[in-house]
Amino acid sequence: MKEVTVFAPATVANVACGFDILGFALEQPGDTVTARFGEGNEVRIRSITGDGGRLPLDADKNTAGVAIRHLLNHLGEKRGVEITLEKALPLGSGLGSSAASAVAGVVAANTLLGEPLTREELIPFTLEAERAACGAAHADNAAPAMLGGFVLIRGYDPLDLVRIPAPGELCCAVIHPHIEIRTEDARKILRKEIRLEDAIVQWGNIGGLIAGLMKGDYGLIGRSMKDVIIEPVRSLLIPGFEEVKQAALESGALGCSISGSGPSVFALGNDRSQIEAAGRAMQSVFSGMHIESDLYISAINNQGPSAVHSGSSI
Amino acid sequence: MKEVTVFAPATVANVACGFDILGFALEQPGDTVTARFGEGNEVRIRSITGDGGRLPLDADKNTAGVAIRHLLNHLGEKRGVEITLEKALPLGSGLGSSAASAVAGVVAANTLLGEPLTREELIPFTLEAERAACGAAHADNAAPAMLGGFVLIRGYDPLDLVRIPAPGELCCAVIHPHIEIRTEDARKILRKEIRLEDAIVQWGNIGGLIAGLMKGDYGLIGRSMKDVIIEPVRSLLIPGFEEVKQAALESGALGCSISGSGPSVFALGNDRSQIEAAGRAMQSVFSGMHIESDLYISAINNQGPSAVHSGSSI
Numbered sequence: 001m002k003e004v005t006v007f008a009p010a011t012v013a014n015v016a017c018g019f020d021i022l023g024f025a026l027e028q029p030g031d032t033v034t035a036r037f038g039e040g041n042e043v044r045i046r047s048i049t050g051d052g053g054r055l056p057l058d059a060d061k062n063t064a065g066v067a068i069r070h071l072l073n074h075l076g077e078k079r080g081v082e083i084t085l086e087k088a089l090p091l092g093s094g095l096g097s098s099a100a101s102a103v104a105g106v107v108a109a110n111t112l113l114g115e116p117l118t119r120e121e122l123i124p125f126t127l128e129a130e131r132a133a134c135g136a137a138h139a140d141n142a143a144p145a146m147l148g149g150f151v152l153i154r155g156y157d158p159l160d161l162v163r164i165p166a167p168g169e170l171c172c173a174v175i176h177p178h179i180e181i182r183t184e185d186a187r188k189i190l191r192k193e194i195r196l197e198d199a200i201v202q203w204g205n206i207g208g209l210i211a212g213l214m215k216g217d218y219g220l221i222g223r224s225m226k227d228v229i230i231e232p233v234r235s236l237l238i239p240g241f242e243e244v245k246q247a248a249l250e251s252g253a254l255g256c257s258i259s260g261s262g263p264s265v266f267a268l269g270n271d272r273s274q275i276e277a278a279g280r281a282m283q284s285v286f287s288g289m290h291i292e293s294d295l296y297i298s299a300i301n302n303q304g305p306s307a308v309h310s311g312s313s314i
Numbered sequence: 315m316k317e318v319t320v321f322a323p324a325t326v327a328n329v330a331c332g333f334d335i336l337g338f339a340l341e342q343p344g345d346t347v348t349a350r351f352g353e354g355n356e357v358r359i360r361s362i363t364g365d366g367g368r369l370p371l372d373a374d375k376n377t378a379g380v381a382i383r384h385l386l387n388h389l390g391e392k393r394g395v396e397i398t399l400e401k402a403l404p405l406g407s408g409l410g411s412s413a414a415s416a417v418a419g420v421v422a423a424n425t426l427l428g429e430p431l432t433r434e435e436l437i438p439f440t441l442e443a444e445r446a447a448c449g450a451a452h453a454d455n456a457a458p459a460m461l462g463g464f465v466l467i468r469g470y471d472p473l474d475l476v477r478i479p480a481p482g483e484l485c486c487a488v489i490h491p492h493i494e495i496r497t498e499d500a501r502k503i504l505r506k507e508i509r510l511e512d513a514i515v516q517w518g519n520i521g522g523l524i525a526g527l528m529k530g531d532y533g534l535i536g537r538s539m540k541d542v543i544i545e546p547v548r549s550l551l552i553p554g555f556e557e558v559k560q561a562a563l564e565s566g567a568l569g570c571s572i573s574g575s576g577p578s579v580f581a582l583g584n585d586r587s588q589i590e591a592a593g594r595a596m597q598s599v600f601s602g603m604h605i606e607s608d609l610y611i612s613a614i615n616n617q618g619p620s621a622v623h624s625g626s627s628i
Contacts, residue, residue, distance in 0.1 A: 021518040154522035155515070160537060162525045193507045199516070199543070201469070204335040206517045208468035210524045211476045223474060229513070 003036040004111045005308040008104035009301045010089050011096035012174065012266045013140035015150070016225040016257035017205035023096070023140040023260075024150040025301040026172060029088040031100040032308055033064055035108035038082030043069045050087035063098040063129035064105025070125040071106050075116060081109050090294065092183075093176045094260035096141030102129035103145040107305045119146050119304065123159070134183050141260065148304035150213055166300035167216035169270040173248070173279030176264040177286045177293040181237050186261035189233055198228045218254055218270040225255025225268065238263050240289050247281035256282075272297075317350040318425045319622040322418035323615045324403050325410035326488065326580045327454035329464070330539040330571035331519035337410070337454040337574075338464040339615040340486060343402040345414040346622055347378055349422035352396030357383045364401035377412040377443035378419025384439040385420050389430060395423050404608065406497075407490045408574035410455030416443035417459040421619045433460050433618060437473070448497050455574065462618035464527055480614035481530035483584040487567070487593030489558070490578040491600045491607040495551050500575030503547055512542050532568055532584040539569025539582065552577050554603050561595035570596075586611075 009030040013023040038044050043059040059065025068081055083105060089097040106122050106129075126142040139159065143151040147163050154160040208224030211217070235241040235258060244265050248256040252274035253267035265282060269275035279295045286293045323344040327337040352358050357373040373379025382395055397419060403411040420436050420443075440456040453473065457465040461477050468474040522538030525531070549555035549572060558579050562570040566588035567581035579596060583589035593609045600607045 018517065018521065020514045021521060152518070152521045152525060154518050154525075154534070154538060160522070160534075162522060162534065164525060190510065192510055194510050194513055196504065196506055196508050196543075199508055199513045200334045202513070203332065203517050203520045204466070204468050206521050207332065207335060207466045207524045208474070208476055210521045211466060211468075211478060211528065214525065214528045220468070220476065224468060229510075 002112065003034055004108045005032060005034040006104045006108040006111065006305050007032045007308050008100045008107065008145050008305040010100055010296070011141040011144045012172065013096060013138070013260040014227070014230065014258070015209065016227045016231070016255055017202055017209055018152070019227070019230045020138060020140060021153045022150065023144040024166060025144040025148050025304060026174065026296065026298040027301045028298050029296060031089050031097070031104045032086040033101070033104035033108045034084045035081055035105070035112045037112065038080035040080045041072070041078050042080040043072065044080065044082045046082055046084050048085045048087065051091065054091060055087070063102035063126070063133050066132045067102040067106040067125040067129040068109045070128045071109055071122065074125070075113065077113065081112065083108065090176055092180060094181070094258065094262045094264040095174065095176065096145055096260065098133045099126060099130060099141035099145045102126040103142060103305055107146070111307065120161070122146060123161070146304055149300065149302045152210065164210065164213050165302050167213065167218070169218070170268060170300050171270070171272055171275045172266055172268055172298050172300065173253070173275045173282065174259060174264050174266045174296045174298070175244070175279060175282040175286065175293050176296070177238070177291045179239070179263050179291060181261060181263045183261045186234055186237065189237065190230065191233070194229050201228050221268065222254030225257060227257055231257055234258055234262055238265065239291065240285055241265065244282045244285045247285050248278040251278035251281045253278040316426065317348055318422045319346060319348040320418045320422040320425065320619050321346045321622050322414045322421065322459050322619040324414055324610070325455045325458045326486065327410060327452070327574040328541070328544065328572065329523065330541045330545070330569055331516055331523055332466070333541070333544045334452060334454055335467045336464065337458040338480060339458040339462050339618060340488065340610065340612040341615045342612050343610055345403050345411070345418050346400040347415070347418035347422045348398045349395055349419070349426045351426065352394035354394045355386070355392050356394040357386065358394065358396045360396055360398050362399045362401065365405065368405060369401070377416035377447050380446045381416040381420040381439045381443040382423045384442045385423055385436065388439070389427065391427065395426065397422065404490055406494060408495070408572065408576045408578040409488065409490065410459055410574065412447045413440060413444060413455035413459045416440040417456060417619055421460070425621065434475070436460060437475070460618055463614065463616045466524065478524065478527050479616050481527065481532070483532070484582060484614050485584070485586055485589045486580055486582055486612050486614065487562070487589045487596065488573060488578050488580045488610045488612070489593060489596040489600065489607050490610070491552070491605045493553070493577050493605060495575060495577045497575045500548055500551065503551065504544065505547070508543050515542050535582065536568030539571060541571055545571055548572055548576055552579065553605065554599055555579065558596045558599045561599050562592040565592035565595045567592040
């Protein structure tokens with residue numbers, strides 16, 4: 001029976017100054033979906049592993065299932081698709097867990113169907129899945145998970161994505177402390193109005209970050225990774241955030257901020273050993289506060305999802 | 315007697331979405347300063363032409379004079395400098411008139427002194443002149459007038475400038491309607507608080523504009539030239555602004571917005587004949603309202619100031 005297995009990566013949204021408009025993909029960790037044709041015209045989830053039993057098997061309540069359902073409807077496909085989902089991405093970590101599942105699912109299904117659509121064309125289905133999962137169709141995780149590298153969301157109406165490949169030496173440390181922040185709360189805590197003078201500082205930094213990435217100017221990337229609007233508020237939800245950030249910067253990271261809506265914290269660097277040191281330094285701050293954490297050290301994923309296995313078996 | 319003549323260009327600040335952080339230089343119009351050594355250690359203005367008699371000859375009240383004074387103080391220079399200033403740039407037009415004079419003056423004086431400083435190093439003196447002229451040391455005119463091309467002001471503390479050369483076909487129409495807007499009023503009319511959701515739209519556009527300029531992607535440049543924060547407020551001070559903008563876009567301009575704090579309006583294009591048509595269309599809207607205007611059609615100036623004449627005479 002034909003089956004397709006696809007890995008889709010974790011993503012870091014916001015990237016300090018780019019709230020809601022910027023994200024990038026990691027090499028690891030990520031989620032893996034195996035898809036094959038199923039009975040009837042249904043989307044079925046046969047199994048989910050790695051989630052500690054927290055996710056339901058109901059395809060309508062899973063971003064991979066929802067994204068595939070939208071794809072099949074769009075194509076007028078009469079065949080059903082059956083998947084297994086291996087989650088290596090922690091839930092609620094701020095690393096784009098729901099987006100990674102949606103992207104892995106829809107890319108696997110599209111491959112199974114003979115690739116009728118391009119990866120760009122698959123993005124709207126993942127946004128429908130994000131909307132079903134968290135109430136808003138934000139693209140800052142799904143788009144980089146699908147396209148790899150950095151992705152700027154220039155605008156939503158219509159969706160206008162700008163892919164910016166990461167410069168070669170850029171690497172990332174992500175620390176996921178085992179505390180819970182609900183995306184909803186992380187959004188509620190934000191003020192609806194901000195000071196114009198802060199917005200001006202922020203857009204200087206966004207311009208600088210985009211220019212730095214495109215020029216491969218690591219100094220400029222670091223100087224631009226400053227968020228004067230969201231981080232000062234959201235960091236209140238992460239115990240020890242300032243010390244964690246300080247530790248990363250003192251270890252030579254270019255910049256450090258909250259990944260998505262947290263609680264994960266990421267640091268970017270242009271030297272693998274420095275970024276490993278930054279990761280360990282961040283972890284030891286959390287340890288000192290008796291907070292367990294997972295540390296991921298990863299290059300930037302410039303390819304997006306990858307086929308893990310694609311073949312025929314009985 | 316040795317003398318140096320330098321032309322410095324008009325500049326368009328803000329560039330739609332980049333309020334206070336972005337500007338670019340035009341080929342024409344601009345101001346011209348001729349400098350020679352003078353008596354004592356003073357800075358003297360011998361004559362100003364092209365200003366309709368509006369500018370005083372007091373060097374402390376002229377941005378060229380102030381910038382040169384700061385340069386001489388910085389260098390501990392004991393010789394005096396005497397200048398003549400030819401203003402081709404209209405005052406209060408929103409085209410960086412004060413910055414062009416300051417840049418032409420300080421570059422001419424620096425050349426006269428044997429170029430002890432680089433152009434980047436001269437920028438702080440022009441900012442002091444801007445501060446003396448309008449109370450704030452904004453760099454979004456002075457920096458592009460000095461460096462040419464587009465200049466992003468990543469941050470002010472310390473001054474962090476990112477030069478972005480304009481893609482080759484980019485050209486500009488600027489229309490200066492003969493109405494008066496005081497920079498002070500144009501600033502006062504702005505709200506001090508803005509909605510976060512508008513700021514997010516704005517920073518998507520800033521990122522898109524920077525990426526578009528660096529990629530030479532004219533479509534992306536055009537889609538990104540949208541200002542949802544400043545233009546909707548400031549355009550109220552420019553009669554017929556919406557019609558002017560519409561006329562430019564219908565003529566094939568990539569985008570159109572207010573130059574600096576106005577009243578000039580600029581349009582960018584990637585086709586010289588289209589941008590000429592856009593310029594004429596904008597002008598005819600103002601004409602229809604019985605508002606006289608000057609139209610400038612120009613390539614983007616990627617070089618900054620230029621020596622007009624440098625030699626010796628009796």
